[in-house]
Amino acid sequence: MTLERITDLPPLPPRPDDAHKGTFGKVLMIAGSCGMTGAAALAGLGALRGGAGLVFVAAPRSIVPIVTGIEPAYLTVPLPETDDGRISGKAEAELLERAASCDAVALGPGIGRSKKLGQLVVSLFHAVPVPMVVDADGLNALADASEFDAEQTTGVLPATQTPGVSETPGVCRRVLTPHPGEFARLIGSDAATVSDRREELAVRYAERNNVVLVLKGHHTLITDGSRLAENTTGNSGMATGGTGDVLTGLIAALLAQGMPPFDAARLAVHLHGLAGDLAAAELSKPGLIASDLPRFLPFAWKRLES
Numbered sequence: 001m002t003l004e005r006i007t008d009l010p011p012l013p014p015r016p017d018d019a020h021k022g023t024f025g026k027v028l029m030i031a032g033s034c035g036m037t038g039a040a041a042l043a044g045l046g047a048l049r050g051g052a053g054l055v056f057v058a059a060p061r062s063i064v065p066i067v068t069g070i071e072p073a074y075l076t077v078p079l080p081e082t083d084d085g086r087i088s089g090k091a092e093a094e095l096l097e098r099a100a101s102c103d104a105v106a107l108g109p110g111i112g113r114s115k116k117l118g119q120l121v122v123s124l125f126h127a128v129p130v131p132m133v134v135d136a137d138g139l140n141a142l143a144d145a146s147e148f149d150a151e152q153t154t155g156v157l158p159a160t161q162t163p164g165v166s167e168t169p170g171v172c173r174r175v176l177t178p179h180p181g182e183f184a185r186l187i188g189s190d191a192a193t194v195s196d197r198r199e200e201l202a203v204r205y206a207e208r209n210n211v212v213l214v215l216k217g218h219h220t221l222i223t224d225g226s227r228l229a230e231n232t233t234g235n236s237g238m239a240t241g242g243t244g245d246v247l248t249g250l251i252a253a254l255l256a257q258g259m260p261p262f263d264a265a266r267l268a269v270h271l272h273g274l275a276g277d278l279a280a281a282e283l284s285k286p287g288l289i290a291s292d293l294p295r296f297l298p299f300a301w302k303r304l305e306s
Contacts, residue, residue: 106249118144233272274300
């Protein structure tokens with residue numbers, strides 16, 4: 001199969017004057033744990049600044065007041081939690097019900113790791129019927145569940161276990177957003193191998209698993225296995241905790257507005273990096289922090305619109 005290299009950006013999602021909240025989609029953000037409230041808040045802000053009509057942040061009950069205090073514009077879904085402040089497996093039925101009424105789901109920022117939580121992540125990954133972006137500890141849970149093929153150096157989630165994932169390109173696809181270390185865990189390899197063969201491995205993984213893969217880093221790669229885009233925005237000031245959470249929310253917002261997963265991912269990555277460039281130009285690269293990105297996303301949108 002010939003790999004198609006994409007260099008242009010997709011059209012921006014339409015914004016009709018007679019629209020209402022429902023026009024721009026509902027995002028369900030499954031994120032956060034005790035000590036990781038910022039991840040949930042930043043991901044929610046990314047979804048809001050990405051243009052979603054409604055953003056629901058589903059988080060452990062005890063941290064919901066903190067998350068709400070950071071930003072009142074999103075809605076919250078208090079979830080049952082474990083003794084250590086993580087989402088409990090008892091939340092699965094409610095999350096599936098909530099997901100079915102939304103247009104896109106984001107899973108993983110700041111949720112933490114445990115065996116039961118990993119089982120919940122994998123169950124949601126396979127069962128949620130709408131487009132989903134998976135990041136951070138969500139990816140770690142998938143890595144723990146993957147079947148590794150050492151010869152191919154790639155991890156495969158068995159197709160028989162993915163009833164919620166359509167084989168039709170662009171429909172109910174999953175978007176995975178690993179950094180090189182997370183991707184190395186997904187494929188059962190190491191960061192050095194990923195660095196040396198990043199394009200080859202990213203394309204192969206996306207094609208074999210029917211996902212859109214966003215391999216983050218300098219010149220982030222976005223691929224669905226048949227197409228590949230390389231991002232040109234962003235800077236070293238964005239190498240700080242929380243910036244990936246903002247990207248997760250931004251991708252989810254574009255999915256909720258009806259963009260195909262490959263297009264949503266590459267537009268989100270471009271906007272995310274552009275917001276970082278605009279922030280760094282005003283604030284400096286060393287002084288840039290993750291919460292600056294949602295503040296500069298409106299200016300990134302304006303740059304693209306003009």
